[in-house]
Amino acid sequence: MTASDRATSQPEDRTPESRPVQDRVPAPAALSVAVIGTGTMGQGIAQVALLAGHHVYLHDAAPGRAKEAVGDITARLDRLVEKGRLTSGARHQARSRLVPVTSLGALFDCGLVIEAVTEQLAVKQDLFRELEKTVSDECLLATNTSSLSVTAIAGALRVPGRFVGMHFFNPAPLLPLVEIVSGYATDEAAASRAYDIARAWGKTPVRSADTPGFIVNRVARPFYAEAFRLYEERAADPATIDAVLRECGGFKMGPFELTDLIGQDVNEAVTRSVWESFFQDPKFTPSLAQQRLVQSGRLGRKSGQGWFSYEEGAARPEPLTEPPADAPRxxxxxxxxxxxxxxxxxxxxxxxxxxxxxxxxxxxxxxxxxxxxxxxxxxxxxxxxxxxxxxxxxxxxxxxxxxxxxxxxxxxxxxxxxxxxxxxxxxxxxxxIPDVPGMIVARTIAMLIDLAADAVAREVASQEDTDTAMRLGVNYPVRLLDWAADAGELTVARVLRNLHEYHPTGRYGPTPGLIGRTDPLEYRDLR
Missing domain, CATH: 3.30.750.190 (Transcription Regulator spoIIAA)
Incomplete structure (x- = not known):
């Protein structure tokens, strides 16, 4: 019987009495890890833990789904072998440590449980209440939520101090960033333990307080919102705005093509969640144009139509570009x-x-x-x-x-x-482009820097972790706050002050975090 066959034949329902002897042999990393929820994120996290040497248990509320996920992960391991990124021996060892289970009771001796189920607070709270009946009080409990409050989920627990956010980015096996999120009740020891585990898995962890959107989804909102606002102001068409942000701003993808890839419904839901969590702060106001897109069922690549068409044979719109002109001498x-x-x-x-x-x-x-x-x-x-x-x-x-x-x-x-x-x-x-205040890249950059400075000032995260998160989580071309320091925070504040003069809604007023980085007298004298 091969290692793969042996893993497949193990009982799915594990109890202290019935668990096979070979299951008790410590994995190379000793800690047994459970992943609950076997969608794309759950499978990705499981693969990361598996290749780090852990014994990994998969659970899903949908009957048979955990077994299917084992097959999916195995196929990914096979592709890594084909590409020369994993040896056959390492593949078989990893596969032998991957076990689907049908009940939460089978997770009794896990040292870490990571949840990646549907983004509904009640569902997550109920799940962790049940887990607490099974795992020891020393077991680290983690959520991969990207939009819900870690504090609120932990509020349902008997021992909330061992609960932490471990927010991976999709695809988890490839993207290095993990946001380690401390809720109000999270013990420092639990956050440090999660941080060390992520680092041992080859990831780059950053520490974040429990704030709407954490670091990345909080600071990144203007990248989408300003582009959609410019479109609504008829500053340019989506293809042109994307091209300017890519080719002038240096971003890897434009916001229109990126949200088509993410899914308009997903991106709009995160934006709306952050906005509502901040009590409808105008800096996070969602886009009416994007809402209409979602309401029409144009969700992006997955529906065949979003900002752009993905139907077979559809032509990609070209950005507006000036014809050649003579250069001045x-x-x-x-x-x-x-x-x-x-x-x-x-x-x-x-x-x-x-x-x-x-x-x-x-x-x-x-x-x-x-x-x-x-x-x-x-x-x-x-x-x-x-x-x-x-x-x-x-x-x-x-x-x-x-x-x-x-x-x-x-x-x-x-x-x-x-x-x-x-x-x-x-x-x-x-x-x-038409004469719009702040143009395209400048107002986007200024807003990103403003929210990054605000996050640091509010101690959501350190400057180092904030800049690292934006570089690795969303692949921004520079470290935002480092660039602002070189360019001059006063230059950034001037753009926002001038934008605020023409849009006096509070959306563009510089935050105290940014203002605090400027000379008070120079800021006072800004036009």
Whole structure:
């Protein structure tokens, strides 16, 4: 009988008396782990624990589902062997440690139980109440919830101090981040134990307080919300907004294509949950356009239609892109362009003569008199000069392959053409958008940084853990707060203050966390 056959033949219902002798042999990592809920996340977590050397028990309330999950996980292990990422011997050893069980009573001697069932508070509370009747008081209980309160789930327990959030990201075997979430009653020893386990599994754990959305789903809301808001304001179409955030902002995917991949219903539900949990704070207001999309059944890739069509043969819409224009031979750079100072070297490399002047607000003067400013959150129409244009932010102007521009109402065609030609000479595609405050990337970045600073100030997480979570959890191109420190938090606050002037709802007002990172006198004097 092979190791695989032996595992399959083991009794599913385990009791202290009936558990086979071979089951009592400690796994390499000693700790026995149970995963309850065998959907995509549950299977992924089980695979991670299994390959870390643990004896893993699978349980699901649906009859037969745990056995099916064993087959699914086994197939994944086989694919790893085929790809040369796992030896056949390691595969067979791992498979021998994977056991489906039909009752919670079979989990009596587990040292860690991770729940990944439906996102309903009552369901999770009932589950853990039943578990407490079976496992020892030393067993660490964990939830993989992404949207519910760890404190609220633990409130149903007799021993809430050993309860913690272990929020993995999908797909769990591939993504390194795990948010370790402490509820109000969580003992420090329990949180530290969960942290150490995740790290031993090869993950990068970060510590978070129990706040709506934890770190990632709290800080990341503006990435989606600002794009949807721009769409509602008719600043650009989804394909163009996605392209600007990818090619100018440096994000791996645009918010429209990403939410189509996640599922519009899933993304909208998380947004709504965070908003409601924050007592309808305007910074987290959901999108009416996305709600309508969900109500129409256009849920993204899984339904064949979301923001984009995924039907066979459907053409992918192209972003708005300016036709080629002549590059200016010379430009004058006034002041310090700050985060955009890389444009000076890029222009010279492109053969454009650059003259530097230190006597004015940072901008680029074009040969025809056009003035090209990095956006500060104001609409271009608020500038006093005539031929004014603004360009969007980028985390890395040298790497950016597209730049968004907006022209003021008094900007002439020559200024528009020279501005486009300037960036095209630097190897960038150019997209003109209407005159909307904050443009696309700048208002998105500013809002992300604002919420990251707010999370740190409220001690949701440390700055190190916040920046790490956003880099690893959602693959952002930079560490947000480190970038803000280099660019200047006052620059970020200025964009938000100016946005707030045009949208005085509270959505864009800088948080005390961000304001506290600026010089009080300089902040007071912001326009």
């Amino acid at each position: 010379t430009v004058i750079v006034h002041g310090d362009l700050g985060p955009a100072k890389a444009l000076v070297g890029l222009a010279r490399q492109a053969g454009i003569e650059v003259e530097a002047e230190d006597d004015a607000e940072p901008h680029i003067e074009l040969p025809g008199g056009g003035l090209l400013f990095p956006t500060d959150g104001l609409p271009v129409g608020a500038y006093e000069s005539e031929d004014v244009l603004v360009f969007d932010w980028s985390f890395d102007y040298a790497a950016a392959t597209r730049i968004a521009l907006a022209a003021g109402p008094r900007a002439g065609q020559r200024a528009r053409s020279e501005a486009a030609g300037f960036f095209q000479a630097l190897g960038k595609k150019v997209t003109y």
